[in-house]
Amino acid sequence: MLFQLRQFLTVLLLSTLLFVSSCATKAPSRFDQAQQESTQRGASAVVSESATGGQFNRFFPPSSDGYERVYSQEKKGFAEAKLKQDGKEVAVMAISDVLNNPSAMTKFKSSSQKIDGYPSVEQGKTGTAVLVGKRFQVKVLSRDPSFTQSDRQAWLEKFNLDGLAKLN
Structure with missing residues (x-):
């Protein structure tokens, strides 16, 4: 009889615990709040008019002068390639469609270069960017101290910027 009472109380206690814990409301996380704010504004990570990343690949400079271009990322509105020298990553080159981030254009308004x-x-000590056709940001970021500002500018000049402007 005592064993049956213990068994009954154990089942009752566990059932009550399960019921109480399943009915408890969980406070929203900071991510839930950000998601809710984003969807309320109607924000979208990538606009539908964005060019596809594959369209950008033909505008990147080819491998040359001991440097190897290795495509590393491609998605709607963005493409990226790593620039390697002797197997070591020295820079990252990227093209992005600023339709996805219109505020990216503001930094170019006061540009005298x-x-x-x-x-x-x-952009800081390691980045150089150009705005092409008021639509595409082309950027080279140094990943090694040996890859200087003048190297970044030289590689930006190797992009087919005029061809990219026509993609507009």
Whole structure:
């Protein structure tokens, strides 16, 4: 009889615990809140008019002068290639469609520098970018201290910027 009472109380206690814990409301995480705010604004990570990443590949400079170009990422509105020298990554080159991030264009408004006629800006100590056709940001980021600002500018000049402008 005592064993049956213990068994009954154990089942009752476990059932109550399960019922109480399943009915408890969980506080929303910071990610849930950000998701809710984003969807309320109607924000979309990538706009439908964005060019596909594969369309950008033909505008990247080819491997040359001991440097190897290795495509590393491609998605709608973005393409990226690593620049390697002797097997070591020295820079990353990227093309992105600013339709997905219109605020990216603001940094070019006050630019006095140009590369092949397109506005250019320095981004920190390791990045150089140009705005092509008021639509595409082309960027080279140093990954090694030996890859300097002048190297970044030289590689930006190797892109087919005029061809990219026609993609607009």
